[in-house]
Amino acid sequence: MTESNGDRPTGHHPSAAWHQDAVVPRAKRSRDGQPDPQQERRRAISDLGDELRNLVDLAAATEVSAEDLDRAAVHVRAAAALLATERRHRPATPRADDFLDGIRMHNPVTGAGSAFAPPLQIVQEGGLTVGTCTLGLAFEGPPSYVHGGVSAMLLDQMLGYAVSASGHPGMTVRLDTVYRTPVPLETPLRLTAEVTAIDGRKVTATGTVATAAAPDTLLVTATGTFVALRADQARRLFGAVSGITE
Numbered sequence: 047m048t049e050s051n052g053d054r055p056t057g058h059h060p061s062a063a064w065h066q067d068a069v070v071p072r073a074k075r076s077r078d079g080q081p082d083p084q085q086e087r088r089r090a091i092s093d094l095g096d097e098l099r100n101l102v103d104l105a106a107a108t109e110v111s112a113e114d115l116d117r118a119a120v121h122v123r124a125a126a127a128l129l130a131t132e133r134r135h136r137p138a139t140p141r142a143d144d145f146l147d148g149i150r151m152h153n154p155v156t157g158a159g160s161a162f163a164p165p166l167q168i169v170q171e172g173g174l175t176v177g178t179c180t181l182g183l184a185f186e187g188p189p190s191y192v193h194g195g196v197s198a199m200l201l202d203q204m205l206g207y208a209v210s211a212s213g214h215p216g217m218t219v220r221l222d223t224v225y226r227t228p229v230p231l232e233t234p235l236r237l238t239a240e241v242t243a244i245d246g247r248k249v250t251a252t253g254t255v256a257t258a259a260a261p262d263t264l265l266v267t268a269t270g271t272f273v274a275l276r277a278d279q280a281r282r283l284f285g286a287v288s289g290i291t292e
Contacts, residue, residue, distance in 0.1 A: 087142045091151050091159035098161035106184040137285070145284075155203040166200060166237070168207050175208040177237035178258065181229070191228035197255055197266045198223045200237060205251040205270035208239035214249045216272035223268045234258040247274040 101122075108115075134140060142151045142159070151159040156166050164179035177200070187193030202221055209215055229235065239253035248271060255266040275283070 084142065088149075088151060088158075091142055095151075095157070095159040095161065095163075095165075099163070099165075102161050102184045103182040106182065106186070153203075155199060164200075166203060168204070170211050173240055175204055175211060175239040175253075177204050177207075177239075178235065179237075180234050181231055183231060186231055188228060190231055192231055194223075194225055197225070197229055198268070201239070201253045201255065201266065201268040202270065204237050204239035204253045205268065206272065208241055208251045208253070209249045209270075209272045212241040212244070212249065214241075214244055214272075214274060216247065216249055216274040218270055219273050220271040221268060222270075223266065225266055227263075227265045229255055229265045230257065236261045247276075248272070249274075 110118075139145060140151060143149050151157050153165075154160050154162045155164070156168060157163045158165060162184075164181055164185075166177050166179045168175060168177045170176075179200070181192050181196065185192050185196045187196070198221060201223065202218055205221070206215075206218060234257065235255060236258045237253065237255050239251055241249060241251045243250040251270050251272065253268045253270070254264050256262070256264055
């Protein structure tokens with residue numbers, strides 16, 4: 047099993063992977079001493095993701111001249127052309143992913159390969175799901191504060207992870223978010239989530255966003271409702287990657 051950046055909920059329900067952490071693997075060697083191709087690919091995706099996140103953050107913060115911006119654009123276009131030589135399209139899944147094992151390298155919240163993800167680091171502490179991240183200027187909404195939609199996205203991920211960790215994974219059908227105080231940028235954040243009710247296929251979870259320095263001062267709270275898919279729904283939506291054959 048590969049190493050995740052947090053405790054992975056167990057079980058192979060097809061929806062269990064939707065809110066789990068992406069994997070930042072350690073390099074492994076095969077029996078002949080050569081790097082494992084899948085691990086090498088995931089490592090390379092993670093390395094590229096680190097550089098892309100740095101680029102996105104710098105692009106949002108830079109105040110260099112127009113000439114320097116033009117020069118940077120030339121280099122970015124060259125990199126984009128290289129990446130475009132072989133690409134996937136919907137509904138193909140990335141070769142580096144493992145849907146049933148919760149490995150999603152390009153998840154926009156936790157994915158090590160995502161240019162957009164903070165990425166959010168998630169661990170399970172008993173019945174409480176805890177996430178940490180710091181959001182740079184690329185996530186700015188009101189000046190110096192996080193865009194409200196980003197807070198909602200982070201909480202949706204947190205709640206979904208908590209639901210999966212409870213053994214009752216499902217898809218979000220409702221997310222109610224309350225914004226109490228603007229969330230500051232470039233500030234370590236602490237997020238929490240926990241399941242509060244289970245009613246058949248329906249699970250309710252609540253979550254919070256606070257700063258790491260003041261975890262008891264809640265900035266954003268949310269309540270989410272999740273519903274587990276029936277086998278026929280999983281097959282219809284996700285086909286072979288759902289792992290449902292009966």
